[in-house]
Amino acid sequence: MNRRNFLKTTALAALATAATRWNFAMAEGTGSIFTLACPTSFPDLDPATSFSNDGAVLANVYEGLARYIPATETSEAKIEPLLATGWDVSADGKTWTFTLRDGVKFHDGSPLTSEAVKGSIERTKKIGGGASFIWGPVTSIETPEPLKVVFQLSEPQPLDLIASAGFAAWIYAPSVLDKDNAWFNAGNDGGTGPFKITRYEPGQRAVLDRADGYWGKVPENGFKTVSFEITEDSTLAQNMIESGQADWTYSLPYENLEALKSNPDLNVVVNPSFETLFGLYNVKRKPLDKVKVRQALSLAFPYDDVIAAGTSGFGTRAKGVIPAGIWGHDADAPVPKTDLEAAKALLAEEGIESGLELTMTYSSSQAIEAVAGELWKANLETLGITLTLQPMAWEAQWQLAKSNPEAAQDIFVMFWWPTFVTPYDYLFNLFHSEEKPNFNLGYYSNADVDAKIDEAAKLSGTDRPRAETLFREAQRKVIEDAAAVFMLDQPNVHIIRADIKGYKDNPAYGHITFVNELSR
Template sequence: MNRRDLLISAGLAPLALQALSRWSVAEAQDGSRIFTLANPTGFPDLDPSTSFSNDGLVLANVYESLTRYVPGTTEAPASVAPLLAESWQATDGGKTWTFTLRKGVRFHDGTELTAEAVKGSIERTMKIGGGAAFIWSAVTAITAPDPLTVVFSLSTAQPLDLIASAGFAGWIISPAAQAQDNAWFNAGQDGGTGPFRIDSYEPGQRVIASRFADHWGGTPEGGFDTAVFEVVEDSVLAQSMIESGNADWTYSLPFDNLEAMKANPDLQVVANPSFENLFALLNTRRAPLDRPRVRQALALAFPYDDVITAGTAGLGTRSRGIVPPGIWGHDPEAPMVMTDLEAARALLAEEGLADSGLELTLTYVTSDALEALAGELWKANLETLGITLTLQPMAWEAMWDLSKADPAQAQDILLLYWWATYVTPYDYLFNLFHSEETPTFNLAYYSNPAFDRLIDEAAALSGTDRAKAEDMFKAAQRMMIEDAPAVFILDKPNVHILRSDVKGYADNPAYGHVVFVNDLSR
């Protein structure tokens, strides 16, 4: 019996009981009307203006945006669908956008959705300037000529219908909640229009949300009355919960367990291409990683094919830069770094680091089996080069705090996933690599003014000359591959596990690991 079998047989039953005993919703109502999500990370920020992390799973069920992205199929292209806005039109060459709001929508506090509420929501997000507020950077003015009409004036032509579908920073907030601060939202209160309202929030443990009876969209037959967002950092426990019926949905389980789960009649395994990728951010502010050739050597030492084969059961694919396939601006001809230990050794020697006893620290999320495997395999390769890689698994919130502190005291290498804020290459390039004084997601602490100018100019052209903008985004990606602030590992499939009696589930890759619970029934 291996260590994993011992964990399953000896440890999971009490762990599961402990996790489930902390809330008593099931005792109060029919358990079949509760949808439990076993999420591998916590929800660090429930303020809809500043949230920019895994908390999107919760907020997408509590708040709504003006529009929603609809993925394309082989029969139909991707599109943008109405949500709080019924219709919209662009004029002035794409620099003025007019949205007509849906009638009869109410916030959870009972007030009606109006154009002034939309205006105030987005102005609050823009004023705070945190999280994904950059999506509104082209907005110069918002007006509300009547209660159901919102007009946006832009500095440059932009696809505002697509921007308004973003999974972060596009949420519409009630006027009363707009006046509250970040602490108010993170005390478990909300001001949304969504199908669920927050009842309680225990940081690091769970969010419990109940159905909002006055939601404009109604309730599907057999729909759920309660959504429980459980933080389950132990992937073994998460698998036990989904197999036993103590959870209805989870992800980030080891890929080598998928075949057994597919054979389980109580489960359904949903796998599809995603807009998500895995990469390693290298601390460009700390020696010797402040030297591009040292960073290039680390990229050459990474075991790409081994990680894809062992870690994703072959379902992942090699990344070509940071923008994944399926998003315009992806560069299918971008150079791909191959594992070459001898080439890595030569670069290190040229930099005076041959057999230097270099020691590096890599951080990753405790619950993530793929990240753990990637770290272990990379560590083995680096040992042959005389480099010691210390692996430091951490809870997401702790890793987040460490990486956003002083770069001189932060990790050397951070493993991170990214998925689209909205479907544009600028999202990946700006958030992860644009220069910034205070680090948000540029956790390589990378700064290259030429790169910044290129992607900013490309973003400004996105609404008027898509082809030229795409060429500029591709050039920026090649510049970054050469400069190597990150090791681009793999484009990751979305694999979600659900109970077999859950109906209506369809993954939307534009919203990374988000479940729209109101679409589901049992």
């Protein structure tokens, strides 16, 4: 049996298993089901600490005070009230007063109040995990009225934008404030969202059912159940979406998109995104502790070939880590171009001889990362460097990188999309010094870069032009130091069934589908 037939047979066998799951769900009488074939699993369902692909689930269970609405051809980007109905900010930008929506109830039946907002954010800050850094400027939270909450800040910040974040901005019920991480990851929740978690099987699926008494508008023929099926095999995911076993998926090979577009049962939705692909160099391991070696590796990366072969031309060249569409993007950033002769010269300067071996880890569910690795590997072989490609499940890749830098990978490849729409999110999480690795998985540390990032963050609410300058200076230093290889920016490409109504992609919330807005 050849490899292609083997993969097809394997996928069909897995599809039969998926069909059994689907039929079982239908037999349970759960009603109208929206099924997502998700290429990654959900490592953390605690709304205080979730900071990965689990946002896809939590965004349908929890809500924040506000939501970011991206710009269109006819309108500018804006922040829209959600659990809040509006807000006021003092002249100095340091006091924000939010008015809460009346009549909202948590899934346990308790009402949304200012005390609940205060308790949620204080728990998130106290735990200090995930994206809790977004609340760093908040010095105190006051609750003068049941539906008014007042935030005092250490410096002027765009708190409406912060409150629209896709991580760490969730508001949850007072009854769950004392629950630990294990309680949430057993499939329990305390949100106000349109759905509640009714079944969670780690590594396999999460099932949500519609919450009674949801405050928001529910479309006619809206879905009653949401099933997140973890489907790391892209062949299986494609079979599921084509057969109708799934209603939504992404991360399918780009070369398959034309065939998918010709299928009348499917819609291929392509939109700009805030998503960028890069590889973080492990600066704690020799010889990657040398700037010129890292620069040489970046010069050996086949940028144009990866965009052509890996994205069928849909991708664009990354200009650092801050993608187009995010304020602070540097269209003139001095990123390197492929130049094998220049790479060879830098390696010679550092005395690097033929025989160097490096390991690159990447997510096994991301076809583009595999393509990038294979093409890079071929270029590096001409320089006498062996690049071992190590595909891993996302959680395993992440845990390896967070454990011990000296024993971790040489190059960590991943995508990043924003926690909230600011260059600070990209630079702080990926390149600001960390005592304990979280997402700075190249372990880069530069005091001058840290200072510029921190100062720019403080100025974001009062002097955006100066903040942009500082963010760009910080990014240019990261590029000069070759802390990472900046591979490409890619659009959002989602495949949905043609009978789904109301779908809109929001790049501020990477690969999140707000199922309450949809119907069949």
